[in-house]
Amino acid sequence: MVDGALLSRPGPAAEVPAEWEDGALATAAQAGSVAAFDALARRHRARLMGMLYHLTGNREDAADLCQDALIRAFCHIRSFGGRSQFYTWLYRIAVNLALEQMRRGRLRRFCSLERLAAAAESDGAVLALASRLKTDRALLMKELQQQINGALQALPPKQRAVVVLAEVEGLPAGEIGQILGCSEGTVRSRLHYARERLKELLHHYLEG
Amino acid sequence: MEPDADERLGQLLRWKRWEQPDAAFWERFDATFQEKRLRSLAREGWGGWLLRLLRGPGRPALAAAGLLCAVTLLTLPPRPEGIAAAVPRETEFLLLTQEGPAGAVEEEIFDEGDDGFCYVSQAVPWTGAAVLSAYHF
Structure with a gap:
């Protein structure tokens, strides 16, 4: 499956056109093109990393899981049948891996916060909250990051996964069901209970 | 109209999208990923490689080559003695x-x-x- 490109340092996937869609890249990867798989990995790794970070609350765990998920996808690329989007298939691998590690207690038990982009300070939610609570924006952001991550980690893993995929990633219930291997009804039910719990934990920031 | 608690919760959760690693993180990530991938393939060993080959697109050619070798060995005339x-x-x-x-x-x-x-x-x-x-x- 692997051609000589595997032995070289990673570089631009020069032999794979940048405009190729995921389906074409996946087909090329299944035919043995490491460059095609690397192009897919580069395209999706940021979202994958973000999703795993929101799920685990720990930056280092998320990085390890992200790499392991990509390796698993690489080794099993031929099992991608094209019945779903490539990123749905990749997310499924990553979420299952994360939930499995959580079940086995193999993840770090503390939050390790990710860096905040500069634009976070001027986000509408932060501006409104800072105004309502009459507090400094920079301090509020630090506090918000800890409180929101802490509240997410207080949820059971499967509820947390649904909230992350629905609210943070913005995926529809049908896709979430495909990723988690459950029905849309189960997704909506878990989402409902997760939101109720989060509203209790974060009520200080939600009251008018 | 003021957003209700549900909408505010949604806004706060979407705010988490600003949590993003920097470029230096991705350089380290790529290097570690390549190393892990190589180690993973090395752990597979020759058995894994052979399995991939047998499951891969070259399987018909490999099967034909194997059959040809077997037929050749079975039908080769005995070497005349004393040559x-x-x-x-x-x-x-x-x-x-x-x-x-x-x-x-x-x-x-x-x-x-x-x-x-x-x-x-x-x-x-x-x-x-x-x-x-x-x-x-």
Whole structure:
């Protein structure tokens, strides 16, 4: 499956056109093109990393899981049948891996916060909250990051996964069901209970 | 109209999208990923490689090659005995030559044995080399 490109340092996937869609890249990867798989990995790794970070609350765990998920996808690329989007298939691998590690207690038990982009300070939610609570924006952001991550980690893993995929990633219930291997009804039910719990934990920031 | 608690919760959760690693993180990530991938493939070993080959698109060609080898081995005629001894250093033989292009091999019938084989020594001019062949009638 692997051609000589595997032995070289990673570089631009020069032999794979940048405009190729995921389906074409996946087909090329299944035919043995490491460059095609690397192009897919580069395209999706940021979202994958973000999703795993929101799920685990720990930056280092998320990085390890992200790499392991990509390796698993690489080794099993031929099992991608094209019945779903490539990123749905990749997310499924990553979420299952994360939930499995959580079940086995193999993840770090503390939050390790990710860096905040500069634009976070001027986000509408932060501006409104800072105004309502009459507090400094920079301090509020630090506090918000800890409180929101802490509240997410207080949820059971499967509820947390649904909230992350629905609210943070913005995926529809049908896709979430495909990723988690459950029905849309189960997704909506878990989402409902997760939101109720989060509203209790974060009520200080939600009251008018 | 002021957003309700549900909308505010959604806004806060979407705010988490601003949590993003920097470029230096991705450089380290890529390097570690490549190392892990190589280690993973090395752990697979030759068995894994062979399994991939057998499951891969080259499977029909591999199967055909295997079949050809098996057929060849099963149908190869037994090597006639004494062929090494059929090249004495000095032998009288009937020389037959054929008119042909310059540099053509001069064919010499070396021996017709009782075993049904005709041993032919072909001397290649100007080279001092010879080719010994055995033909079955």
